[in-house]
Amino acid sequence: QVQLVESGGGLVQAGGSLRLSCAGSGRPFSNYAAGWFRQAPGKEREFVSAISWNGTTTTYADSVKGRFTISRDNAKNTVYLQMNSLKPEDTARYLCAASPLIRQVTSKPPLANYWGKGTLVTVSS
Numbered sequence: 001q002v003q004l005v006e007s008g009g010g011l012v013q014a015g016g017s018l019r020l021s022c023a024g025s026g027r028p029f030s031n032y033a034a035g036w037f038r039q040a041p042g043k044e045r046e047f048v049s050a051i052s053w054n055g056t057t058t059t060y061a062d063s064v065k066g067r068f069t070i071s072r073d074n075a076k077n078t079v080y081l082q083m084n085s086l087k088p089e090d091t092a093r094y095l096c097a098a099s100p101l102i103r104q105v106t107s108k109p110p111l112a113n114y115w116g117k118g119t120l121v122t123v124s125s
Helices: 102-106
Strands: 002-007 010-013 018-026 033-039 046-051 058-060 068-073 078-083 092-099 119-124
Touching: 002 092, 018 033, 018 092, 018 119, 033 068, 033 078, 033 102, 046 068, 046 078, 046 102, 058 068, 092 102
Parallel strands: 010 119
Antiparallel strands: 002 018, 018 078, 033 046, 033 092, 046 058, 068 078, 092 119
């Protein structure tokens, strides 16, 4: 089992930045690919970004390319999502997911084994 806890959400003005963290515990987090998803009120969950277990492969949704950066520090069992140039349409609950293979995270629908409860990001205009 892997437990995932997200943090770093909050209220920010449009154009601002936030860094989300996803801390993993239980089995070694370095064994797992990870990803970020988001779900806005009344909308379906959508993929944001994913990273391989060693950080060499990353992928992004078109809507966040050039603005968001995913990274990880396996020594700290943590995956990050740096979000810059935030827009009101980025407002959502952001959830972290982990799974042995990155394709399990990026598949549609996602087949990730483990999920956190999320952290709320609100971007004001």
